Amino acid sequence: MYLEVSNITKIIRNEIILDDISLSLERGKIYGLQGKNGSGKTMLMRAICGLLRPTKGNVTIDGKRLGDKMDFLPSVGALIENPGFIGQFTGYENLKMLADIKGLIGKTDIQDILERIGLENAEKKKYKAYSLGMKQKLGIAAAIMERPDVIILDEPTNALDEESMKNLHCILTEYKDHGSLILISCHDKEELEMLSDEIYEIENGKIKNHRRIQDGKAI
Amino acid sequence: MIWSFKQQLKYEYRAGIKVRWKQYMGLVLVFFLLGACIYHSAGEKVAGNLTLTDYLVKIFSGIDEMKKADRTMAFYLPKEWGVVEILYLLFVVNYPKSDYEQRGYQVILRTKSKSMWWIGKCSWLVMTTICYYGIFYLVMLVCSMFRYQDMTVRNVWGIQQIILSHGEGILSIYLMPWITMLAIAFVMILLSMTFNQIVAVSAAICYLISAVYISKSWLLGNYTMLLRNQQILGSDGVTCRQGILFSLGIIIITTLVGMKYMKNKKL
Numbered sequence: 001m002y003l004e005v006s007n008i009t010k011i012i013r014n015e016i017i018l019d020d021i022s023l024s025l026e027r028g029k030i031y032g033l034q035g036k037n038g039s040g041k042t043m044l045m046r047a048i049c050g051l052l053r054p055t056k057g058n059v060t061i062d063g064k065r066l067g068d069k070m071d072f073l074p075s076v077g078a079l080i081e082n083p084g085f086i087g088q089f090t091g092y093e094n095l096k097m098l099a100d101i102k103g104l105i106g107k108t109d110i111q112d113i114l115e116r117i118g119l120e121n122a123e124k125k126k127y128k129a130y131s132l133g134m135k136q137k138l139g140i141a142a143a144i145m146e147r148p149d150v151i152i153l154d155e156p157t158n159a160l161d162e163e164s165m166k167n168l169h170c171i172l173t174e175y176k177d178h179g180s181l182i183l184i185s186c187h188d189k190e191e192l193e194m195l196s197d198e199i200y201e202i203e204n205g206k207i208k209n210h211r212r213i214q215d216g217k218a219i
Numbered sequence: 220m221i222w223s224f225k226q227q228l229k230y231e232y233r234a235g236i237k238v239r240w241k242q243y244m245g246l247v248l249v250f251f252l253l254g255a256c257i258y259h260s261a262g263e264k265v266a267g268n269l270t271l272t273d274y275l276v277k278i279f280s281g282i283d284e285m286k287k288a289d290r291t292m293a294f295y296l297p298k299e300w301g302v303v304e305i306l307y308l309l310f311v312v313n314y315p316k317s318d319y320e321q322r323g324y325q326v327i328l329r330t331k332s333k334s335m336w337w338i339g340k341c342s343w344l345v346m347t348t349i350c351y352y353g354i355f356y357l358v359m360l361v362c363s364m365f366r367y368q369d370m371t372v373r374n375v376w377g378i379q380q381i382i383l384s385h386g387e388g389i390l391s392i393y394l395m396p397w398i399t400m401l402a403i404a405f406v407m408i409l410l411s412m413t414f415n416q417i418v419a420v421s422a423a424i425c426y427l428i429s430a431v432y433i434s435k436s437w438l439l440g441n442y443t444m445l446l447r448n449q450q451i452l453g454s455d456g457v458t459c460r461q462g463i464l465f466s467l468g469i470i471i472i473t474t475l476v477g478m479k480y481m482k483n484k485k486l
Contacts, residue, residue, distance in 0.1 A: 051328075078324065084320070086234060089238065097230060098325055098329065
């Protein structure tokens with residue numbers, strides 16, 4: 001397995017947020033996390049990224065444990081809760097600022113991703129003038145633009161219309177086919193079954209159910 | 220690590236300085252208004268000949284320590300000093316925490332280091348302080364029509380004549396105002412990460428203003444007031460050397476404490 005989550009538990013102020021969760025995730029697949037608000041999906045995603053230290057358990061990627069010689073996944077793109085960008089900058093400038101940190105992609109790649117995600121007309125528009133759906137798309141673009149090995153998207157379909165969701169599905173399938181491991185969360189069962197190959201149901205911080213999906217249906 | 224720091228610095232410049240150019244223009248306006256107020260407060264005979272030193276002495280004189288016997292007197296805050304120093308705290312308090320809450324994880328996942336994020340914020344604070352006080356000194360220079368004179372000679376403002384040695388005088392008005400405020404701001408932004416910006420700036424302002432009442436070396440506000448210098452106040456006063464050492468010490472300690480704190484902080 002490429003990414004192993006082993007017995008992750010997180011306790012905050014005596015409250016168990018994540019309760020002994022284990023997952024085995026492979027490259028080239030889309031995994032869904034389904035659960036109500038407050039079930040622990042976002043916390044689990046944070047723990048996998050390395051943004052959160054679990055109270056117990058660990059995350060291993062390609063045989064290497066997070067917290068040993070590395071604090072974060074080596075190649076990860078994430079959209080967790082609200083996308084946060086600078087209002088006075090355009091969509092392009094916001095992505096460029098983030099892309100320049102690692103220097104892996106240039107102007108053309110950023111323009112390509114904006115076009116693919118459906119923001120080609122908003123490239124020069126300031127972020128503060130974006131609608132909610134546009135902001136969400138920009139957040140997704142920031143997560144995937146550098147073609148990371150692991151993509152983590154927390155409720156990416158929020159504020160997206162049906163056409164945008166289908167477009168997102170095409171993009172994620174393409175990234176999956178190129179070998180990315182994709183983890184997405186959603187509280188809507190149907191949306192998740194449309195997007196995912198396998199789904200983990202999470203409730204009160206525990207994995208309640210695991211099912212495989214084919215052609216949008218559980219098998 | 221060096222590459223990572225350079226990229227972080229570039230990010231801080233774009234997200235924390237370049238984007239705030241309108242606010243920097245606002246500072247220019249505020250400082251020109253301050254200069255105009257100082258010009259009008261000088262007597263008719265003197266106003267037209269005010270030098271840069273006169274402006275800076277007016278702003279950074281401070282006031283005599285409020286003695287116990289004076290506690291029945293109404294509270295008085297040196298206005299010009301208050302405008303420059305309190306405005307600085309308000310100018311820098313918001314960015315680190317808001318950047319952390321909005322974009323922090325995006326940057327950290329790319330630099331792979333929470334400590335580097337904190338170092339970036341410390342660097343941003345230094346850059347912003349230099350810009351803020353750079354603009355301040357430049358505006359005062361323009362207000363004075365580029366006239367300069369040593370401090371020891373004049374007594375323009377009718378307050379106790381301020382006579383400092385050349386070196387102490389230069390340090391007092393060109394270095395101490397911003398290096399001590401930088402140290403206070405370092406602690407303030409760490410507090411803002413632990414609590415929030417309102418708590419942090421309130422604590423910083425209270426700490427700064429307490430120096431108006433009390434002349435003690437551990438209240439850094441004293442180092443920004445000429446009238447608290449040991450050469451004027453005697454043994455109760457402070458020296459620039461003390462102020463520099465205290466300030467640098469606080470900056471280094473806060474940087475290290477902040478790195479440790481951020482490493483363990485949940486994002």
